[in-house]
Amino acid sequence: MASESSFDIVNKVDHQEVDNAVNQAAKEISQRFDFKNVDAAIKLSGDETIDMQANTEERVNAVLDVLKDKLVKRQISLKGLDAEEPKLSGKIYKITATINAGITQENAKKLSKLIRDEGPKGAKAQIQGDELRVSSKSRDDLQTVQALIKGQDLDFAVQFVNYR
Secondary structure: OOOOEEEEEEOOOOHHHHHHHHHHHHHHHHHOHHHOOOOOEEEEEOOOEEEEEEOOHHHHHHHHHHHHHHHHHOOOOHHHEEEOOOEEEOOEEEEEEEEOOOOOHHHHHHHHHHHHHHOOOOOEEEEEOOEEEEEEOOHHHHHHHHHHHHHOOOOOOOEEEOOO
C-alpha cells in the first residue's frame, strides 16, 4: 500500500538576510559620493518594515534601488517587498517598505484552484494557515504540481518545503 507524499507551499523570508541587506545598503549609502549631503538613510524598524529617507524624491528612490539590489544579491524575492510612494515629511522625503511573508487566504485559494483545475488528478491541496499543503500518492504528481506553480507568473513568492 502506497503512503501519501506531500510538500508545503510557503512564502517565508529569512529575516537575518533582510537585516544583512539593509545593513549593506546603509553602508553603501554612507560611502557613495552621490549620497553625500542629501540626508540619505535606511533602517530596519521591526521585522517587517524598512524606513528610507533623503532630501529629494529622486535620492530616496535611489536608496530604494540600492536596497532592492542588496535584497536580490541575497536571494530574497522582490515580490515580497511592498514599497509606498515617496512622501514629503517636513524637508525630507520618506519611503516605508514592508516585507510580506506568508500566503494570504486569497492567494492560497488561487493556488488551490490552479492545482485542482490544471494539476494531476491525484493531487490534493489543503490550506493550513498561511501555507498550502499538497499531497498525493504519486511523487511524480507532486513534481508536476511544483513545475506547474513555478511556470505561473504569480504576484507573490513561493517556496516548496517539507517534501516527504
